[in-house]
Amino acid sequence: MNLRAARETDIPGIRDVANRSLAASYDDVLDAETRQRAVESWYGAEGAAAGTLAEELADGQTVVIVAEDDDEILGFAQAFLAGDTPRVGRIEWLHVRPGRRGEGLASRLLDRIESALADRGADRIEASVIEANEAGRAFYEEHGYDHDHTRQVRIAGDRVAELTLVGDDELSAEGAGSGTERRETGDGETVVIAYDESERGSEGPFHPTYLDDDREEQYGWHCGNCDSLDVSVGSMDEFVCSDCENRRRAMRWDAVYGG
Incomplete structure (x- = not known):
């Protein structure tokens, strides 16, 4: 098992993991068309040029870590850096291929992307989960994250509560302000x-x-x-x-x- 920074050639594998992971997690909540629209907005259509993600991988603000085994992408974590004081590393996606869940890959990906964000100057690290996703919230709390605030977001036309959780390590101590x-x-x-x-x-x-x-x-x-x-x-x-x-x-x- 190898964890490394993503390359442009990884984008088809990243897209495939996202498709399969969302289908496994949201099959009873969102239809396939809605899930596909979300994946395509982030990673492009199947068979299309790499596009936006390829540009983001080179922009210095985006961090994508992949987990691979025998040249197969098993999972990935994606985050970006924003703001100046504090400089926030915001985790956007953390997906693991459904057949490889329960092996600790998510924890390893989280640890690696936290380190990468800290190396790039993050003062604090945030992640968001839907309030109904008790397993997701428990995952972050087990890794030292605390609930910071809740807001309403829209998923396929429905309003749901989204929780923002913040890591409790020393990154948040410097540069934090009301903002x-x-x-x-x-x-x-x-x-x-x-x-x-x-x-x-x-x-x-x-x-x-x-x-x-x-x-x-x-x-x-x-x-x-x-x-x-x-x-x-x-x-x-x-x-x-x-x-x-x-x-x-x-x-x-x-x-x-x-x-």
């Missing part, structure tokens, strides 16, 4: 922009906006590329900024599939 700004919207609403939370966009990060300092009720999203609050959200929680067309792909749902 917020109050801003008045065009309709006179005062919102709080949470710069210390982020989602990857095509041109820059998106930050959630809230109606209160406790972050209990989300208002919408702020575009970190052009500083706009005019961000629309689609049926699979994909974002697009109306001012600069910065985009976020379909949401990743959970950051862990398989032990």
Whole structure:
């Protein structure tokens, strides 16, 4: 078993693992077409050029670790770095091929991607799981993560609660701050922009906006590329900024599939 940084030639294997893992985890929740749309938004269509992921592997902000055995991709972890103070390493996906779950691969992938994010200057590391995914939450808690906040996200048109968990190691001690700004919207609403939370966009990060300092009720999203609050959200929680067309792909749902 070998764990290493992903290469462009690994993308077909990564896509295959994501397809199989999502099917095993969400077969009774989401139809095949919805799952396929999500995978294609992240990794391209089957047989297509590598595209976006290939570019991200070279951008210095994206980290992808694969687990392979006899040249077969068995699992992968994907994360990106955003922000300056604090600099956050956000785990986006952690998939293990269904037939190889229960072998400790997820733990090994998590450990390796945490180290890679720390090496690239992360002050803290975050992961998100759907509230109903008790196994996913337990996985991160077993590895020292604590619940930080909850927000509502959309999966195939349904609103569900998503938990953000933060690693408890010393990465979070340096550079942490409130990371917020109050801003008045065009309709006179005062919102709080949470710069210390982020989602990857095509041109820059998106930050959630809230109606209160406790972050209990989300208002919408702020575009970190052009500083706009005019961000629309689609049926699979994909974002697009109306001012600069910065985009976020379909949401990743959970950051862990398989032990």
